[in-house]
Amino acid sequence: MKVSDHADKPCPVAKATGQVGDTWTLLILRNALLGARQFDDFQRQLGLTRHVLAQRLRSLVEMDILKRVPARPGSTRLAYQLTSKGRDLQPVILALANWSNKWLFDDKPLPLSYHHKDCAQATQPTMCCSECGGELHAGNTAMTMGPQVANIVDQCEHPQDAENLGYPVAFIARAK
Amino acid sequence: MKVSDHADKPCPVAKATGQVGDTWTLLILRNALLGARQFDDFQRQLGLTRHVLAQRLRSLVEMDILKRVPARPGSTRLAYQLTSKGRDLQPVILALANWSNKWLFDDKPLPLSYHHKDCAQATQPTMCCSECGGELHAGNTAMTMGPQVANIVDQCEHPQDAENLGYPVAFIARAK
DNA sequence: TCATTTCGTTCCATTTTGGAACTATAATGA
DNA sequence: TCATTATAGTTCCAAAATGGAACGAAATGA
Numbered sequence: 344m345k346v347s348d349h350a351d352k353p354c355p356v357a358k359a360t361g362q363v364g365d366t367w368t369l370l371i372l373r374n375a376l377l378g379a380r381q382f383d384d385f386q387r388q389l390g391l392t393r394h395v396l397a398q399r400l401r402s403l404v405e406m407d408i409l410k411r412v413p414a415r416p417g418s419t420r421l422a423y424q425l426t427s428k429g430r431d432l433q434p435v436i437l438a439l440a441n442w443s444n445k446w447l448f449d450d451k452p453l454p455l456s457y458h459h460k461d462c463a464q465a466t467q468p469t470m471c472c473s474e475c476g477g478e479l480h481a482g483n484t485a486m487t488m489g490p491q492v493a494n495i496v497d498q499c500e501h502p503q504d505a506e507n508l509g510y511p512v513a514f515i516a517r518a519k
Numbered sequence: 520m521k522v523s524d525h526a527d528k529p530c531p532v533a534k535a536t537g538q539v540g541d542t543w544t545l546l547i548l549r550n551a552l553l554g555a556r557q558f559d560d561f562q563r564q565l566g567l568t569r570h571v572l573a574q575r576l577r578s579l580v581e582m583d584i585l586k587r588v589p590a591r592p593g594s595t596r597l598a599y600q601l602t603s604k605g606r607d608l609q610p611v612i613l614a615l616a617n618w619s620n621k622w623l624f625d626d627k628p629l630p631l632s633y634h635h636k637d638c639a640q641a642t643q644p645t646m647c648c649s650e651c652g653g654e655l656h657a658g659n660t661a662m663t664m665g666p667q668v669a670n671i672v673d674q675c676e677h678p679q680d681a682e683n684l685g686y687p688v689a690f691i692a693r694a695k
Numbered sequence: 696t697c698a699t700t701t702c703g704t705t706c707c708a709t710t711t712t713g714g715a716a717c718t719a720t721a722a723t724g725a
Numbered sequence: 726t727c728a729t730t731a732t733a734g735t736t737c738c739a740a741a742a743t744g745g746a747a748c749g750a751a752a753t754g755a
Contacts, residue, residue, distance in 0.1 A: 344566030345713075346542045353630035355619035356549045356612055362623070364545050364615075366522045366536070370685075373532045376657060378690040382702050388682045390520030392744050397703060420701065420752065425657075428622050433657040434614040434646040436532055439540075442611060443531035446604050447538070454529030454668045456694065460659045462651035465694070468660075470610040471647040475638035479613060481552060481606040483636045484644075492630045506564045509546075514554040518632065518641070521744075558733050568713050573734060596721070596732065 352509040353492055362406050363432060367391055367399055372408075373436055375429065380422040381414060408432070437468035487518040528685040529668055538582050539608060543567055543575055548584075549612055551605065556598040557590060584608070613644035663694040 350361025363369060370389055379385055386396050400423055403409040408429040414420040437457065444453050444467075459466040470479040477483075488496070496512055499505045505512045526537025539545060546565055555561050562572055576599060579585040584605040590596040613633065620629050620643075635642040646655045653659075664672070672688055675681045681688045 346546070346567075348566070349546060354549075355616040355623070355629070355631055357546065358623045359615040359619035360542070360545050364540075364542060366540060366542060369536050369540050370522070370525060370533065373530075374686050377662065377687050379687045383700080384687060386702095387679065388685055388687060390524070390685075391522075392746090393703065394705085394745095395743065414701090418752085430657040431618055431622065433660065434655070435611065435618060437646050437655060437660070438611040438614040439535040440531040442607055443535035446607065447531070447534045452665050452667060453531070454665050455531055455662050455691070456665065457655075458661045458663045458692070458694075459648040459650065459653065459655060460661060461653050462648060464648070464650040465663070466651075466655065466660075467649040468646050468655050469649045470613050470644050471652075472635040472638060472640070473643040473645045474635065474640040475642075476647075476652065477635065477637050479610070479633075479635060479642065479644050481601075481609040484609065484613070484642075485634045485636060486553065486631050487634045487641070489628050489630050489632065491628055503563065509564055509566075510550050511553050511555045511560060511564060515631070516634070518634075559731080562733095568715090569734065570714095570736085571712065590732090594721085 349509055353495075354508070354510055357509055362408070363435070365399070367395060368403065369436070369439070371396075371399055371403070372425075372429070372432055375409065375423065375425050376433055376436060380424065381420075382423070385423075403429075434468070438470065441468045485516055487516045488512070489518055493517050525685055529671075530684070530686055533685055538584070539611070541575070543571060544579065545612070545615070547572075547575055547579070548601075548605070548608055551585065551599065551601050552609055552612060556600065557596075558599075561599075579605075610644070614646065617644045661692055663692045664688070665694055669693050 347361060349357040363372065367389070371385055374385055374388055379388060382396065382400070386393055400409065404411060404423070407426055409423045410426050411421045412424045414422040440455070440457065444456060457466050457468060458464070471477065472479055492508070495508065496505045502513065523537060525533040539548065543565070547561060550561055550564055555564060558572065558576070562569055576585065580587060580599070583602055585599045586602050587597045588600045590598040616631070616633070620632060633642050633644060634640070647653065648655055668684070671684065672681045678689065
């Protein structure tokens, strides 16, 4: 079974990795968020082959994460610009960067960190609950399955049949 | 240039994708966070080849994201357990899932969503500022470069020389 | 006009995957 | 006890993806 087959599974993470979970795509998006716009920008900065870059950009455009716009008004030269959907991926990059800054640099000074313009301070991006504002982490967060998935699980004779969903279902609660 | 070469660049995102930005790794971590523990669990659920799975698990253990523990007390059979470093990757999964739920399901019912145990509500994981609690997004968040990186940039004669950092440096401010 | 920039495509060698079978040890059960 | 099954991989091979380099064509600029 291929990775890409997981994009069809009823799981938001699988669908998301199907679109952006690829090895180069997250780096392309990082650079787009930092201001890279043109084919050759991405190519020079990332050093990936032009073949693979063309492939990735094409599929990012198809998925409406990037769009092709004139590099300069009136020009036919083009640039790749993040859509709203694409800009909305920034929290993923923030989460990766924050984890990395916490765990991968030991005591060494950090090369890059984040600044929150609204409060004008250095910030550590933190995942919070939209309802109560409390911090979310593996210990206080659970996945719940919607009715569709619950039905699928109920119709399985043997528990392991449910594993063709792609993920372990045993510890997932049902949404009430 | 290979993707893996970016793990050496002075950028937290590049280092993080070097460790977990791989195509299968995020799905392996999703399942680990949902309770998968043993080799065959991962293999059956994800359907990836045993060869690739063994490779990925080995490197996750090397990076101290998973550790090998007895599957049952006293047994030599083993299980893979998330370390603190590994559990700390949950926000990355949360961010991916939240983006996915927002953008990839149109009006269809969501198969999985998140529940915050502390406030007992369905939650949409939101990236917030550690200092002021405000929401972080592409519009109000900037990267700043530390002194190391600023030095490298200053020593470049031509602006595009700085591109061997792997990312566009032109719009990145300096930390004061 | 002529050189240069930009955005790809094409070709080929190397690497990585997917699929299946195979091995070795540990646990289980009759 | 002894056969059976579960578990955690390894090995082999064909197919797919990647890396490197060269090539092409349109757009731009001097």
